[in-house]
Amino acid sequence: MYLHKLMLRSLRRHRERGRRLSALIALCIAAIVFLLAMMDSFFDRYVKLFVDTTTAHLAIVHPDAAELKRKPWKRGAEGLLLIEADGELLSFLRAIEGVEAVAPIVRTSGEFLVLTGDQQGSTAMVGIDPGNRQRVFPGLRTSQASERRDPNEQDVPVLRRSVQFWETIKVATDSITEGDLRVRDGDLAHFMEQARAAFPRHFSRDAGGEKPAFLRSLAAALADPLLYREIPDRYRQKYDWRLEEAIAAARALGDGKEPTEASRVRYANKQLLSALFPDAISPVSEAIRLGVPMTFQTSSPREIKALSLPVVIPITFVGFAEAMPLYGFESFMDIGPLKAYLELGEREFTEIAVRLADVGSTDSVKARIERHLAARGLDYQVLDYREMGAGYLPTALGVKIGLAVLAGLFVIAAIIFVANMILLAVIKRRREIGTAVALGMSPREYALLFLGEIFVIVTVAWVGGAILGSIAVAAFAAFGMPGVVFFHDGLLYLDWNARHLLLAYLFVLPGALLAALIPVSRVLKLKPVDVLRETQ
Amino acid sequence: MLSLKLAFRNIFANRQRSLVIYTAMTLISMVLFLFLSFSDGEIENFTQGIEGLRTPPADLVVSHWDYLRAREAGEKGESLNKMTVSDFRALAEKIANAKGVEAVYPVTVPVTAGIYVRGKKYKDIQYLGVEVGNDPHVRDRIRITEGNYLSGKPDGLLLHASMKDDLGVSLGDAVIVTGSTLFGQALAEQFTVEGFYRSKIDLPSIFKAIYAPLAGYRLISGHYENEVPFLQADLADSASIDSALNELRALLGTADPGVAIHRFGDVHQQSMAVYGAIRQIIMSITLLIVFVVMFGVMNVVSTNLVDRGREIGTYYCLGASRGFLKRMYAIEILLVNLFASCTGIAIGTLTVWVLNGIGFETQDVGLQMVFGGDRLRLVVSVASIAWLTGVLLLVTAATALFSLGGALKVSPVAALRETRD
Numbered sequence: 001m002y003l004h005k006l007m008l009r010s011l012r013r014h015r016e017r018g019r020r021l022s023a024l025i026a027l028c029i030a031a032i033v034f035l036l037a038m039m040d041s042f043f044d045r046y047v048k049l050f051v052d053t054t055t056a057h058l059a060i061v062h063p064d065a066a067e068l069k070r071k072p073w074k075r076g077a078e079g080l081l082l083i084e085a086d087g088e089l090l091s092f093l094r095a096i097e098g099v100e101a102v103a104p105i106v107r108t109s110g111e112f113l114v115l116t117g118d119q120q121g122s123t124a125m126v127g128i129d130p131g132n133r134q135r136v137f138p139g140l141r142t143s144q145a146s147e148r149r150d151p152n153e154q155d156v157p158v159l160r161r162s163v164q165f166w167e168t169i170k171v172a173t174d175s176i177t178e179g180d181l182r183v184r185d186g187d188l189a190h191f192m193e194q195a196r197a198a199f200p201r202h203f204s205r206d207a208g209g210e211k212p213a214f215l216r217s218l219a220a221a222l223a224d225p226l227l228y229r230e231i232p233d234r235y236r237q238k239y240d241w242r243l244e245e246a247i248a249a250a251r252a253l254g255d256g257k258e259p260t261e262a263s264r265v266r267y268a269n270k271q272l273l274s275a276l277f278p279d280a281i282s283p284v285s286e287a288i289r290l291g292v293p294m295t296f297q298t299s300s301p302r303e304i305k306a307l308s309l310p311v312v313i314p315i316t317f318v319g320f321a322e323a324m325p326l327y328g329f330e331s332f333m334d335i336g337p338l339k340a341y342l343e344l345g346e347r348e349f350t351e352i353a354v355r356l357a358d359v360g361s362t363d364s365v366k367a368r369i370e371r372h373l374a375a376r377g378l379d380y381q382v383l384d385y386r387e388m389g390a391g392y393l394p395t396a397l398g399v400k401i402g403l404a405v406l407a408g409l410f411v412i413a414a415i416i417f418v419a420n421m422i423l424l425a426v427i428k429r430r431r432e433i434g435t436a437v438a439l440g441m442s443p444r445e446y447a448l449l450f451l452g453e454i455f456v457i458v459t460v461a462w463v464g465g466a467i468l469g470s471i472a473v474a475a476f477a478a479f480g481m482p483g484v485v486f487f488h489d490g491l492l493y494l495d496w497n498a499r500h501l502l503l504a505y506l507f508v509l510p511g512a513l514l515a516a517l518i519p520v521s522r523v524l525k526l527k528p529v530d531v532l533r534e535t536q
Numbered sequence: 537m538l539s540l541k542l543a544f545r546n547i548f549a550n551r552q553r554s555l556v557i558y559t560a561m562t563l564i565s566m567v568l569f570l571f572l573s574f575s576d577g578e579i580e581n582f583t584q585g586i587e588g589l590r591t592p593p594a595d596l597v598v599s600h601w602d603y604l605r606a607r608e609a610g611e612k613g614e615s616l617n618k619m620t621v622s623d624f625r626a627l628a629e630k631i632a633n634a635k636g637v638e639a640v641y642p643v644t645v646p647v648t649a650g651i652y653v654r655g656k657k658y659k660d661i662q663y664l665g666v667e668v669g670n671d672p673h674v675r676d677r678i679r680i681t682e683g684n685y686l687s688g689k690p691d692g693l694l695l696h697a698s699m700k701d702d703l704g705v706s707l708g709d710a711v712i713v714t715g716s717t718l719f720g721q722a723l724a725e726q727f728t729v730e731g732f733y734r735s736k737i738d739l740p741s742i743f744k745a746i747y748a749p750l751a752g753y754r755l756i757s758g759h760y761e762n763e764v765p766f767l768q769a770d771l772a773d774s775a776s777i778d779s780a781l782n783e784l785r786a787l788l789g790t791a792d793p794g795v796a797i798h799r800f801g802d803v804h805q806q807s808m809a810v811y812g813a814i815r816q817i818i819m820s821i822t823l824l825i826v827f828v829v830m831f832g833v834m835n836v837v838s839t840n841l842v843d844r845g846r847e848i849g850t851y852y853c854l855g856a857s858r859g860f861l862k863r864m865y866a867i868e869i870l871l872v873n874l875f876a877s878c879t880g881i882a883i884g885t886l887t888v889w890v891l892n893g894i895g896f897e898t899q900d901v902g903l904q905m906v907f908g909g910d911r912l913r914l915v916v917s918v919a920s921i922a923w924l925t926g927v928l929l930l931v932t933a934a935t936a937l938f939s940l941g942g943a944l945k946v947s948p949v950a951a952l953r954e955t956r957d
Contacts, residue, residue, distance in 0.1 A: 024835045031828045073740035073901055075702045077656035109660075117720070118613045122660075171610045179609050182602060285610035299659065306652040306712045307724050394902030399817075402571065406821060409567050410828065413560055417832050420556035424843055483820065485813040 003445060006436075007452040014425065018453070021421045022461040025512070028414035029465025029504045030472065032407050036500040037473045038481070039403035042492060046396040047389070049487065052139025053323035054330065055388045056103075056353035057362050060085075060369065065350065066381040072391045080108060080301040082348045083380050092372055093354060098361040101135035103128050104349040106338055110298030110310075112160070114286045116242070121288075123161050123331040125296060127338030128353075136355045140332075141322040141488055155293050155316040156341075159332040162322040169285050174266035176218045176273070176281065178211070183280045191280040198276070199230050221273070222266040225254040235276060246275040290317045296333075301342045313341045325488060327392065359385075395486070411507045418458075419515040422450065426519045447520045454516045458509050466501040473500075539860060543867035553840045557833060557869075558876045561931075564829055565880025565924055566887075568822050572920035573888050575815045581909030582811055585677070585737030589745065590664075592643065592673035594768035595777055596784065597803040598627065601796045604803065617645070617718040620763045621795050628767055630791050634784055636775025641670045642750065642764040647757045649715030649723060651746070653705045657714065662745050665753025665764075673768070674747065676736075683707045683731030690751035692730040698743045700732055707731070717758030725755045737909035740901050766803070767795075811908055819923070826927045830934050837869060838939040845946050852948040861944050866936035870929075877928040881921055888914040 011018055051057055061069055062081035068074055085104050093102045106127035112120040134140065142159055171179070183191050192214050196203040202221040203214070221227055228250040236243065250268040253260045267284070274281040286292075296313045315333070323330045339348070356365060362384050369382050386393070426433075433446055473496045480491030487493075547554045583593070600619035607616060621627065621642075628640040646662035666674050668688040675685065681697040693713075699705055709729045717723050727748070735742050748756065750764070759765075771780050777799065784797050841848065851861055896912040904910050 020835050020838070024832050027828050027831050031824070034824075071901065073743060075658050075660075075699070075744070077658055078650070079657075169610050171608065179605055182606070184601075282606060282609040282611050283615065285612065299657075304655075304657045306657065306714045307722065308657075390902050391905070392902075394900070394906050397902075398906040399814075402818075403821075405567065406571075406825065409564065409825065412563060413829060413832055416556060416560040416563070417836060420553070420836050423552060423556070424840070428843060483813075483816055 003449060003452065007449050007456070010449065011453055011456060014429075017421065017425065018457050021418065022457050022464065024417050025414050025458055025461035025508065026464035026468060028410045028417075029462055029508055030469035031410045032504040032507065033466060033469025033500050034472050035403050035407040035410065036503060037469075037494045037496060038476075038492070039400050039407070040497065040500070041494045042403070042484075042486075043396045043400045044495070045492065046392070046399075046486060047385070049139055050324060050389060050392055051359070051385045053137050053328060055385050056101075056136050057356040057359060057385050058354040058366055058369065059383050059388065060352040060354070060373070060380050061350070061383060063379050063381050066383060069383050069388050070390060072388075077304065078299045079304045080106070080342070080344075080350050082301070082344070082350060083352070083378075084345075084347045085349050085352055086347050089372075089376075090352070093352065093369065096365055096368060098357050098365055099354055100357045101132060101355040103132040103136040103353045103355075104335070105351050105353055106335055106342065106344065106348075107350045108298045108301070108338075108342070110296055112315075113295045113297055114292075115294060116286065118286065120286065120294070121161075121164075121167055122329070123296075124329050125158075125298065125338065126330050126332050127335035128332060129335055130332075133332060136353050137323075138355075139323075143320050155314045156296075156333055156337045157318040158296065158315045159319050159321040160288070160317045161329050161331045162320050162325075163288050167288060169287050171285075173270060173284055173287065174222070174263040176215065176222060176270060178215065180270075180274075180282045181280060182282055187280070191277060194277065194280075198232055198235070199227070201230065202227075218273070222269045223262065224269070225250075225260070225265045227269050228254060228272055231272075231276065240275070242278075243272075243275040246272040288317070290319065292316060298342075301344060311341055313338070322488060324392070325485060325490075407507075411511055414508050415511040415515040418454065418512040419518060422454070422516045423519040425450070443525070450520045451513055451516055454512055455509070458505075458512045462501075462505045462508070465504065469504070470496060470501070539864040540867055543864050543871060546864075546868050547871060550840070550844070553836075554872050557836055557872050558879075560829070560832065560836075561873055561876030561928065562880045562883070564825065565877040565928060566884045568825065569881050569884035569920065569924055570887060570914070571818050571822070572924065573884065573914040573916060575811070575818045576915035576917045576920055577913035578811045578814065578906075578908035580915045581737050581907060581911070581913050582739070585735055585909045586739045586742050588737075589674065589677050589735055589742060590646070591804045592677075592768065594643075594673075594800050595771040596769040596781060596797055597643075597800050598631070598767040598769070598788070598795050598797050599765070599803060601794055603796070604798065614719055617757075617765075620759060620765050621767050622760070622763045623792070624762060624764045624767055627788075627792055627795065630787060631767065631769055631784060634780065634787060636771050636780045637769050637784075638772045638775075639670075639672065639770040641673060641768055642667050643673070643766045643768050644750075644753055644757070645718075645765045646745070647718055647753075649713055649756060651703070652712040652714050653703050653709065656703075658703060659715070660744060661713075663713065663753060663756045664745055664747050665750045665757070666747055667750050678733040678735055681732045681734050683729070685731060685733075686747060686749050687730055688749050689728075689730075690749060690755070691725075691727045692749060692752065693727045694731050694733055694747040695729055696743050696745060697732040697734045699746075702743075705729055713756055717756065719758040721758055723756060723758075725752075727752060735909075737911065737913075739904050739909055768800070822923070822927065826931060830931045833869075833873075833931055834935045834939045837935050841865065841939065841944070848944060848946040849948050852946065858944055862936070862940050865940050865944070866932070869935050870932045873928050873932045874925075877925055881924065885916050888916055 059069065060083065062083050065076070065081040068076045090102060090104065093099060107124060108127075109122065109124045111122045114120050128136070134142075181188065181191075188211070192203070195214075195218075199221060202224070203217045228247050231247070246268070250265075250272050253265055253268050270281075271284045274283050293314065293316055296315045297310045298313070299310055300308055301311075321330070321332050322328060354365070354369070356362060366382050366384050373380050373382070436446055437443060473494045476492070476494040477496060480489070480493045483490055484492035598621055600621060603616070603619045606619060624642055628642070631637055632640045642665075644665040646664055648660055648662055650657050650659040651661045652658075666686065668686050682700070686692050686694050693711065695703075695705065705711065707729055710726055711729060712724055712726050714724050733747070753759075754761065754763075769780075769784075771777060781797060781799065788795055788797055848861065856864075891912065891914055897910055898904060898907070898912075899910065907913065
């Protein structure tokens with residue numbers, strides 16, 4: 001009992017040193033709590049994002065497709081590996097306890113093509129019932145105008161994968177600068193002459209032959225909503241569909257009774273001029289826009305020859321779907337029209353995605369489905385999200401290990417600082433120790449006293465560090481940690497967990513006590529006569 | 537000078553205390569150094585491995601005169617593919633004769649097409665061309681796992697080794713390259729498999745790449761004879777890029793006005809989105825660690841100085857000014873931190889050598905993605921050392937600024953006291 005009293009008195013006497021040590025350990029504990037929270041949040045949220053946007057918890061696939069799902073970097077031959085899912089199988093899946101949603105899917109890949117024939121990106125196309133999509137993939141972020149389909153409309157609505165940075169158009173589409181000109185020197189002079197001849201009202205010879213004056217005239221011409229009316233007939237004697245399209249677009253704006261934005265007129269006129277003078281003005285790139293008719297081109301699901309005709313589906317983008325940032329290349333369309341264009345049977349699908357209410361039941365539900373398939377004599381394979389995650393799990397694991405090492409570094413730093421403080425304390429309190437030992441206290445008891453002090457200091461520091469760390473975690477839980485490009489908007493939201501506080505305590509306390517043992521062991525070897533000497 | 541001398545003496549006079557800060561800072565700088573080396577290694581693996589194969593780094597690039605403008609103007613597909621260097625062999629010869637030029641070689645753009653093998657068709661294969669005999673940028677980066685390197689026959693193909701299993705294709709097999717050329721023409725050409733390769737730094741994103749000799753590549757891409765997308769030039773180490781660039785601009789201006797010469801970085805920006813992001817995360821975490829460590833060091837230093845009250849008092853008694861003492865103790869902290877960071881970096885460098893020497897290789901594709909290649913590579917870079925030393929100097933400056941002021945408020949009387957506690 002008297003040891004407790006002595007310990008409290010000693011803590012009071014050396015409170016300045018104790019406070020410093022406590023603040024330092026609190027800071028280390030706060031950092032450990034923060035890093036542990038970041039480590040677990042990154043891993044858990046990354047896996048969850050993948051499950052919620054790409055794989056669901058389970059997928060039933062053709063046996064040959066299983067290997068490709070497990071190893072997405074492997075190449076599969078063209079043609080779809082189909083499974084048959086009848087009503088009985090779907091009903092069974094939906095009736096399993098813990099299953100939240102079941103969706104038969106047709107997954108294929110192909111390219112988007114604009115009407116000019118230019119490619120506008122490749123994609124994995126997921127055909128799924130729109131009503132089921134968000135239930136199976138609740139993590140998908142969509143921005144959409146409307147997916148309702150007009151029965152008279154030929155184009156199938158598609159939620160396009162999010163636009164990547166290399167797909168954005170970085171040039172102004174409503175102005176012509178020097179950078180848009182494909183000609184130089186003599187060719188430039190020839191083009192200027194052509195333009196003057198075609199549009200004498202806009203390109204006056206009096207304006208001078210200088211390039212800057214010519215570019216100013218071009219800019220003025222772009223703003224004229226009725227520019228298309230001035231195109232000389234000789235340019236239209238030979239049919240050019242690009243020019244006719246551009247004229248039609250410019251006419252629709254120029255003759256419109258309602259006021260039109262000036263930038264749209266300039267855009268249409270830029271298209272017009274580049275169609276008129278294709279050798280002189282760079283074509284205006286087709287921006288990725290909603291509501292524009294285009295096509296999705298994929299290979300035939302069955303007939304594979306060296307040269308076989310692709311399946312071409314008229315589509316229009318009705319919105320954007322963001323799955324996994326960096327790796328998400330899935331676009332979505334209604335499974336009905338996709339199957340119709342691919343001429344698949346009513347029961348034919350490439351997979352059935354199963355979403356569970358609780359990730360913990362994955363193994364049991366998987367086993368149940370496997371038993372059912374075996375009983376029906378079907379050789380389809382059931383894959384869980386871990387098997388489908390070989391492409392992304394190592395990234396999450398790598399980040400987790402890195403953060404764990406850093407948390408360990410803080411534990412070691414805390415231990416070193418504790419060792420330093422105790423070392424100093426032992427040096428400074430030699431006379432005090434000597435007096436206590438001379439008065440009958442055993443060195444072992446004094447060592448216990450030291451360890452007790454450390455215990456109190458670490459515990460107090462833990463409370464402070466836990467509060468500080470929790471505040472930091474809470475801040476990032478509310479606002480997200482910026483710059484983590486693996487997540488939507490580059491924000492990682494941290495999750496607070498009491499386990500992290502406990503772990504921080506369990507890492508630091510034993511470490512601190514062990515670190516204290518080194519200097520304290522000196523106390524055990526001390527003789528009163530040595531420590532009562534004047535100074536060291 | 538006196539302050540430096542005393543600071544140095546004090547480090548050894550208080551060696552136990554100095555040792556604690558030294559050990560902590562050594563450990564921290566070593567771990568941070570290893571993290572940065574890992575990140576540097578990932579990027580090095582990626583740029584020298586996959587990006588190196590796709591876009592071999594060079595000093596200078598010759599392109600069509602309008603290529604850069606057209607690309608900036610958003611032109612793509614066919615209109616950009618048309619912008620090539622024609623009559624490249626004659627041009628390469630002229631460039632090779634210029635002062636300081638070590639090598640000139642043609643570089644192609646990947647053509648995405650299919651391959652028809654044993655009744656099955658695989659799409660999204662990328663075909664690249666090499667001028668056999670003038671291809672160190674490819675040969676130095678790959679190793680042949682089976683068969684031979686390209687013989688130069690127009691119908692020879694070199695496939696990535698993973699295709700052997702994935703496509704079930706063997707040496708000598710006749711395969712059909714199918715799809716469309718860069719200019720939209722239908723394509724169905726028969727080739728023969730001459731060999732299989734692996735990148736010396738392999739990564740799944742190269743698994744789809746097939747090499748063909750230039751003559752074969754032209755059948756796939758649709759280019760004319762003697763036409764390539766780019767010519768690249770490597771300069772001798774001693775040559776100045778600026779002067780070589782000016783000389784070659786003048787030369788090409790008269791030899792072929794249809795081309796332009798640029799620095800490599802103006803034409804190609806290597807894509808490192810993921811690894812760049814990891815690097816940024818590591819740098820941010822480094823700062824976080826340094827921030828916490830800074831408090832630790834400040835704490836330890838101020839505690840040490842409190843315990844050295846008599847020493848400080850004695851200096852005052854001997855006539856030392858506050859400024860002198862501040863300078864002296866700041867130098868002491870600086871020396872300890874600097875020694876520690878040097879030791880940390882030295883141990884880190886040693887660890888890097890050992891780990892690189894062991895050569896940890898993996899066939900696990902997931903780990904390959906993490907490493908940026910099929911082997912763990914750690915790289916010692918000047919930028920990382922500068923960053924690390926810089927942040928440790930920041931720790932020193934902050935420690936000197938915030939700890940010394942209060943700790944030096946000691947009365948000279950303290951020196952005369954027996955003990956402080």
